[in-house]
Amino acid sequence: MGSREFSRGKRVVARLPFGGDLLAEIGAVADAHHMQTAEVRAIGALSEARLAFYDQTAKTYAEFAVEGQVELLALIGNVSRRDGATAVHVHATLCGHDGAALGGHVVPGCRVFACELVLQELVGEPLERALDEVTGLPLWRGL
Amino acid sequence: MGSREFSRGKRVVARLPFGGDLLAEIGAVADAHHMQTAEVRAIGALSEARLAFYDQTAKTYAEFAVEGQVELLALIGNVSRRDGATAVHVHATLCGHDGAALGGHVVPGCRVFACELVLQELVGEPLERALDEVTGLPLWRGL
Amino acid sequence: MGSREFSRGKRVVARLPFGGDLLAEIGAVADAHHMQTAEVRAIGALSEARLAFYDQTAKTYAEFAVEGQVELLALIGNVSRRDGATAVHVHATLCGHDGAALGGHVVPGCRVFACELVLQELVGEPLERALDEVTGLPLWRGL
Numbered sequence: 314m315g316s317r318e319f320s321r322g323k324r325v326v327a328r329l330p331f332g333g334d335l336l337a338e339i340g341a342v343a344d345a346h347h348m349q350t351a352e353v354r355a356i357g358a359l360s361e362a363r364l365a366f367y368d369q370t371a372k373t374y375a376e377f378a379v380e381g382q383v384e385l386l387a388l389i390g391n392v393s394r395r396d397g398a399t400a401v402h403v404h405a406t407l408c409g410h411d412g413a414a415l416g417g418h419v420v421p422g423c424r425v426f427a428c429e430l431v432l433q434e435l436v437g438e439p440l441e442r443a444l445d446e447v448t449g450l451p452l453w454r455g456l
Numbered sequence: 457m458g459s460r461e462f463s464r465g466k467r468v469v470a471r472l473p474f475g476g477d478l479l480a481e482i483g484a485v486a487d488a489h490h491m492q493t494a495e496v497r498a499i500g501a502l503s504e505a506r507l508a509f510y511d512q513t514a515k516t517y518a519e520f521a522v523e524g525q526v527e528l529l530a531l532i533g534n535v536s537r538r539d540g541a542t543a544v545h546v547h548a549t550l551c552g553h554d555g556a557a558l559g560g561h562v563v564p565g566c567r568v569f570a571c572e573l574v575l576q577e578l579v580g581e582p583l584e585r586a587l588d589e590v591t592g593l594p595l596w597r598g599l
Numbered sequence: 600m601g602s603r604e605f606s607r608g609k610r611v612v613a614r615l616p617f618g619g620d621l622l623a624e625i626g627a628v629a630d631a632h633h634m635q636t637a638e639v640r641a642i643g644a645l646s647e648a649r650l651a652f653y654d655q656t657a658k659t660y661a662e663f664a665v666e667g668q669v670e671l672l673a674l675i676g677n678v679s680r681r682d683g684a685t686a687v688h689v690h691a692t693l694c695g696h697d698g699a700a701l702g703g704h705v706v707p708g709c710r711v712f713a714c715e716l717v718l719q720e721l722v723g724e725p726l727e728r729a730l731d732e733v734t735g736l737p738l739w740r741g742l
Contacts, residue, residue, distance in 0.1 A: 316613035316628050316716075326493075326534075326578065327459035328599040331590050342459050350612075352640070352717055354495070356533050356547040358510055366696045367644055369668045369712050377698060382512045386547045386559040387532045387692070389673045390642050391612075391715060402715070404642040404672045406530070406549050406559065406692050406700060410509045412520060414549055414557035414700035416672040416692065426512050427591050429534060429545070430459075431495055435612065447617050448713050456614040469636075469677075469721065470602035471742040474733050485602050497638070499676050499690040501653055525655045529690045529702040530675045549673070549692050549702065553652045555663060557692055557700035569655050570734050572677060572688070573602075574638055 315456035322434030323348065329430055335359065335388075335423035339401045342432055343392045349439040353403050355388035357428030362407055364417030372449030376420055383407040385428065386414060392432065393440035395451055400442055458599035465577030466491065472573055478502065478531075478566035482544045485575055486535045492582040496546050498531035500571030505550055507560030515592030519563055526550040528571065529557060535575065536583035538594055543585055601742035608720030609634065615716055621645065621674075621709035625687045628718055629678045635725040639689050641674035643714030648693055650703030658735030662706055669693040671714065672700065678718065679726035681737055686728055 325346050329338045343351055362379035390403030405423070406416040442451040468489050472481045486494055505522035533546030548566070549559040585594040611632050615624045629637055648665035676689030691709070692702040728737040 316611050316631065318632070319610050319612060321464070321607070321610060324462050324464060324578065325459050326462060326583065326596075326599070328596050345459065346461070354532060356545070358512065360512060364698060366670060366694070366698065367668075368696070369644065369646060375696065379698070382510075384509060384547060384560055386549045387530045387673045389532075389640060389675075391717075402642070404670060406557070406672045406694075408509070408549075408559045410511070410518065412507055412509065412522070412558040412560050414559045414692070415698040416694045416700050417670055417698050427588075427593055427595060429596070431534075435610065440612065445713075450713055452713060453612075453614050453715070456612070464607070467605050467607060467721065468602050469605060469726065469739075469742070471739050488602065489604070497675060499688070501655065503655060525653075527652060527690060527703055529692045530673045532675075549700070551652070551692075551702045553654070553661065555650055555652065555665070555701040555703050557702050570731075570736055570738060572739070574677075 317456060319435035319437040322436040325432045327430040329425045329428035333425045334421055335425055336401055336419055336421055340399045343399055348392060348432060348434040349394060350435040351392040352433040353390045353392060355428050355430040357385040358426040359383050359385055359423050360426045361424040363420050363422030365420045366417050381409055383409055393442055395442040460599060462578035462580040465579040468575045470573040472568045472571035476568045477564055478568055479544055479562055479564055483542045486542055491535060491575060491577040492537060493578040494535040495576040496533045496535060498571055498573040500528040501569040502526050502528055502566050503569045504567040506563050506565030508563045509560050524552055526552055536585060538585040603742060605721035605723040608722040611718045613716040615711045615714035619711045620707055621711055622687055622705055622707055626685045629685055634678060634718060634720040635680060636721040637678040638719040639676045639678060641714050641716040643671040644712040645669050645671055645709050646712045647710040649706050649708030651706050652703050667695055669695055679728060681728040
């Protein structure tokens with residue numbers, strides 16, 4: 314187990330643009346406010362959604378498209394660094410018109426209908442992702 | 457896209473009263489602590505629940521009642537202002553006795569069995585909602 | 600209704616160990632950083648999961664095992680005190696390979712595949728749990 318203490322930095326509230334790609338827009342807010350490490354929280358609605366499930370045995374993500382319009386019930390995750398670039402890692406819980414919930418790891422292809430986002434910057438040695446051999450995932454190194 | 461930086465204000469933890477209306481009780485905590493803009497997070501259980509799904513084409517919310525007692529898995533959202541009043545906008549993820557999850561936009565009619573709430577005040581120019589023509593939703597103006 | 604203001608303390612980011620028990624590992628991070636009261640947020644994946652649903656009429660938790668590997672879509676909750684010990688109270692929203700979401704109150708038996716955790720310490724008079732007669736739950740006393 315590894316853990317590290319961070320100082321709090323800027324706290325930014327954003328309204329993401331209609332029609333934007335969820336993942337790209339979060340990264341753009343982080344970059345615009347010069348955040349290297351941050352917590353991500355959001356709610357809203359998506360006109361299209363695309364998610365992924367990680368197969369822990371095969372060590373590969375399987376992507377799938379979500380049918381129809383959805384509410385974004387909870388978007389939780391973080392911004393850190395990978396190969397010198399901003400890496401947004403967020404999981405979404407969604408629901409359709411009957412309320413049934415589904416979710417997954419957010420990949421490109423989630424189209425914003427409306428999204429109210431909060432980014433809480435974490436100031437300290439930036440968290441950097443690197444391949445973790447055990448899981449096959451890009452986890453934080455040095456933690 | 458618009459985003460704005462806020463200073464952190466008060467952080468309040470509340471235990472909502474048994475039998476209270478979830479949405480009204482959150483607003484009451486925000487008002488009691490004089491918060492105009494805040495982040496909302498909670499978990500708990502509800503004895504009754506009522507949610508809504510936004511039809512992005514018809515631009516109307518369709519409300520539905522949830523059957524039976526539910527766990528409140530995640531309540532995420534914010535407090536801001538609308539027409540001079542406190543406006544609580546939160547999305548709930550719930551589950552029934554078999555664990556199956558459902559969710560939606562929280563409307564009046566969610567009855568608190570138990571609820572552990574955190575409000576994080578955001579200090580700055582208050583976020584005000586106004587009708588957004590593109591989505592038909594009361595979104596933050598000036599963002 | 601009761602609510603109390605807290606000062607912010609340490610903010611800690613942790614990568615939980617592969618194979619660890621989710622609930623125990625969160626408690627270990629809180630203890631390692633000497634936190635008595637804290638907010639908990641996490642995403643990740645679990646190789647095994649075990650959850651509970653609270654029957655509000657019988658006033659008992661019914662535990663159930665979750666089939667197969669799951670994504671941890673959202674883990675929300677808190678750390679407080681009960682009988683002088685660290686008490687972690689968190690609700691998890693999970694999904695399987697088809698994205699269908701399920702969730703519940705987290706009990707021992709959730710095995711970490713990967714987990715990115717944030718603990719935000721809340722400084723003030725520690726929140727202590729005690730049996731609440733109305734609900735049958737260990738709720739915060741004095742709130």
